[in-house]
Amino acid sequence: MNDVLIDIPRIYTGLAEWLACIVYISILKKQLKGWKLFSFAGAALFIQAAFLVLTKDLPIAFWIPAMMIAIGMMFFLIYISCDITALDAGYYSVRAFVAAELVASLQWQIHYFFAANGEVDMLLEFVLLVVIYGFLFIIIWLIEKRYVPKTGKLNIRHRELWSTVVIGAAVFAISNLSFISAGTPFSGQYATEILNIRTLVDIGGLAILFAYHIQLYDLRVRHELKAVQNILQNQYEQYQQSKESIELVNYKYHDLKNQIIALKAEVDPEKRKSFLTVMEDEIKSFEAQNKTGNHVLDTLLTSKNLICMKHGITLTTVADGTLLNDMDVIDISTIFGNALDNAIEYEMKIDDEEKRLIHVSVFEQKNFLMIRIENYFEGRLELEEGLPVTTKKDTFNHGYGLKSIRYTVQKNDGVVSVNQKNNWFELKILIPKLNKKIIL
Template sequence: MLYSFLESFCIQFTFQLFISESIFLIDIPRKKHFVPRLVGFLIAQIFLGKLWETTLTVILPDSMLQYVCLYIGYALLTIIPISGSFDLELRELIFILAGGYATEHMTFALSKIILYLFHRQYTLYGSLPHLLITRYIIYVMGAMAVYFLIIRTKKKSGELGDSDFRIVVLAFIIMVFAIGFSVYWSYPEEYQGTRVGNIICPAYSFLCCALVLLMEYYVLRENSMKREQEMMEQLLKMSGTQQKSSKEAIDIINMKCHDLKHQMKALEKIENDSSRKEYLQEIREAVSIYDATYHTGCSALDYVLREKTLIFNERNIEFSCMVEGKMISYMSSADVYALMGNALDNALEHVLKEKEGERVIGLQIRHHYDMALIHLENRCSCAPEFKDGIPVTRKKDKTQHGFGVKSMIYIVQKYGGEVLITAKNGKFNLDILLPLYQKKK
């Protein structure tokens, strides 16, 4: 009974495609109630696949076009369980569809070549062990080989979201033509058992499908490098903003020093003790802004906090800070300065729009389970609009929209962290989760 059930062409091919596509779905977010959704959609795929096979048998009996349409239809039907169970975009779906079918077809072509070289026929019917090996186990092995040789080694080069839609569609078209060519030369009886039908044609299909996979991951790598280049350019722009902020802090210091010189001269001429005491108190308050010395355990963070505190005090901004800087001390100094400097500058830009007395910024860096949580909040009476999780700028120059936030996200992702930005209850919140105690990158 098991043999009869597994012998169904629809069951076999559904399994082969699902195994081949699953290696591309390992890191894709899953929808709620994943298991029942997946099982239900797989049953629907099998049912529709059988219906598609029956329909083609009636419409295109004994035709090469029947087999071409049959395989393409089976491939398209895998959209049902994938899109129904995983949270992904259209280009990601096409990427997985093309890559999964290419993996399945590579395994099929290679197994056909090997069986021919060992003088064994790739028969559709046989014993249960033969069925399990040639229709199931070998596809698991083929999928694992592709995963460890191609997918796993290329994973750091980019994500599916970086795939170029046009190139992915082109890869899918190449794959379809390879399958059509394979069907055209494999099914005629005159080519069965010959080198043309069992070596030349499968080898050609194997190379075409391998080209599809390499093309897809080449696009990922190129797009990832392009994204990194754009981020580096944005970081350079952000560095210019940081330099402007540093100049502002230095200007504040110079201005205060200039005022102190005149105050010291005026103090020498004051003879009344009560007036002298009042004047000294004013000088102490003026000097107190330089007492903002931080020892957080991260020297780069200390520098940023000292610099920003000068600006906050000058602008009458209330700044509360409770941080454990050693949690992020593993990050490079440049990344800490860019990340925290830009975050605090963004908070400063928001609170300056508020009335005096309502300009409040709070910063925390603390443990959150086994992660480091950076929480920055500031007063925000007018919540901004969001697009793709990033606040939309109100500035006239939209070309520079969100590059500072994107740069922060880039730095955080570089260390395997996550960024969440929200605006609610009159507050703008930036939450960053980072792994603890990594090596510098």
């Protein structure tokens, strides 16, 4: 090389890697907060910088293993600081590493430009470091925070992580190829060329990773919207099926009632009374007893009550269904269908049948429609974005029942709240009534 290449000081590289981690930690859901996060991050900065400085003079054969350990430290910092999965932490660690490579490379390229035209004093070097690092990492933060879910979790899968790792590894290999060998078609021979190659490849790599991230983010959004729409449609179809089933059952009721009339002609009074009592008790188990004033709500409550009786769950209702008469059928089936399905699913896990309790209330309060669905609850309620965290392992495909309820309510200016009171889980929906039209 004709120019003398001064490599990036390791302490600058360590600072860039640490700051890149801090950028992503600031926009992800935190596990450490306050002084704990401050202390842990401070210790991580010292260890990261010290490790890179101490490994500066190792033989080239140890360069890649040392960089892998550095990335492992970045992973550890993000994973411990944030309430995310290991796959998410690995994904963001790769992206942070490429971002750090770009920032450190660009800063040192500008530093080298001034150094080539004369000595760079300590003050100018410090100013360049603060201004460039600060500006670039703030830009990265502003861009990245727009494409992180409100939960702070992306729920990365193995295939997506490995795709990111491959991209990151390719970017690192090509951008640093000139340091290993100058005899390749992709290597530079002079300091300026090497710095240009490294910076441009890092820019391209970060852009590719960001484009891939946007694609993953959009896929998550579309998946969630599709899941919500499927739930809405499924609830409506369940309502239609329940309506048809209950109509058939009610048809049978009339037949049984006619039989009762005939049986009343039985001569033996005791036998007749006993037989009639049995038949009437059986009828009560299937008769559509919910008469709230809204046929959709009656159908849903009856259908769910049959399931409750099958599993020893007591479902009680105090509802003025006429308040729902202006509401869309799909909205009613979505709200009550999903809410009752969730309550029934939980109550089936309760060992003591006497504690398997669900209560539904529908009433008017100060020109608002109030829907309150409660069920017996044991344990501690964990909320995320105001909704309970799903207990199913497959978080990618589950947890959309309450989201669909909130989606239905919010699209029409309603509000949803979830609370735990002693041993009761309470889902409360407040809906404004305007011009006799219920806006959900």
